[in-house]
Amino acid sequence: MRALARLVARADGRGGTVLVELHGETPLLLRQTPTDGGVATVHLVGGAAGPLAGDDLRLEIEVGPGAAVRVHTVAASIALPGRPGAVSRMAVSAVVHAGATLHWLPEQLVAAAGCAHLAESRVAVAAGASLRWRDELICGRYGEAPGGAVVHTQVDYGGRPLLRQSLAVGPRAPGWAGPAVLGGASATGSLLVVDPSRPAEPATVDGTVARLPLAGGPATLWTATAPDAHTLRAHLTG
């Protein structure tokens, strides 16, 4: 299954945000939900099971100067096996213009047994814009070892590299469950907060959650491992 969804937001000039484009294709359906104080809120509704290996899904988000958008998904997405040898791919690309804000706060990605999934995020944040970007990965359904999944995140701030990370789990990622990478945790994730108005904070660690100030801009990455999705979410509230 191939699908392209697109969301374009503009400031309405009165402190609010209008969605000038909101277009989806099964299984990527976008629904605007009640606005929250000038922030346009959109839910991504999965219109089919999956992603299944072989699916190629793309979501493009553009937040115009001064606009504010929050995107959620209604449920966790479960990467499942499909055609032998095929890979499922979910690519999200976002552009956040000056003075704009984007919150990308989806539910978890679950890598089911036998899946082969690539989740790719590419985000360009203009200098002075704000971002909250959360990624959560659950390695396998309950009591199950995951298939192959790669979560790749690439964020630029003001045209300069801010974050590049690619987390690989599953049978083709050597040592992924071991003490150098996840240490047996079945849930892991990160929350990136880009906020030019927030003063820089030093790194801290609490158990398996670290707050890490990044080098390439006014940004902090929370990174965590956890035994389950619920605990992980509690770690990634920023």
Add this chain to the structure above:
Amino acid sequence: MATPSLLLLVADGRFPAGAHAHSGGLEAAVAAGRVTDLASLEAFLAGRLATAGLVGAAFAAAAHRAAVPGITDADEAAGSAGVAESAGSARRPDALARSAARSRTLAQLDVELDARTAAPTLRTVSRRQGRALLRAGRAIWPDAPFGDLPASPGGAHQPLVLGLLCAAAGLSRLDTATVAAYGTVTGAASAGVRLLGLDPYQVQALLVGLADACDGTAAEAARAADDPPERLPAAAAPLADIHAEIHATWEVRLFAS
């Protein structure tokens, strides 16, 4: 051309770059109770090789590529375009253009590696190790283009310095990536002997078992170096970041990282 002895010299833990002072995150992993024996050390080394090992080797290979331009180097082609190869008087501007292109590439690699190193402690450690390696490199190969490294306050990242140093030693790009990948596992392995009191023969056997994976990682890194800097490997390890920041808070530790 490098001799086999030069490869061995540069890869040797006794090369004066302070590598023995670092455990590659193992000390914190041991303290957290995650590495306790040979089996968990092996899993640690495999995970480290596939993440920090791959990224470090790819950046070392990319820095080597900047120092030893191949025929596919677009920057270099642009820099020397129109300069007659035989003209002696054109040599100098050619060298300047080459140096400028190299500086641009190295500066780009520097910020790309920062973006792959979320933990500030790991950024500091990489730059500190880069400084130590640079001292050795400058003393041994005074004519190498270390001056083209970005002038970051904390020093240049270790893989960038290593790439230039290996190029100066005449090593190939693949050899350079191998030195980098090998260093990420051998340092942590010998720290394992000290931290856990493991049998050194058994730990060495572990490294022998990882040799194929190390060569495979180096080959992948050397290939990746042809990609633009933003596409270089970015393999992440959440616990590496977490362990590094825990370790940095300790008042007493055996290893610097």
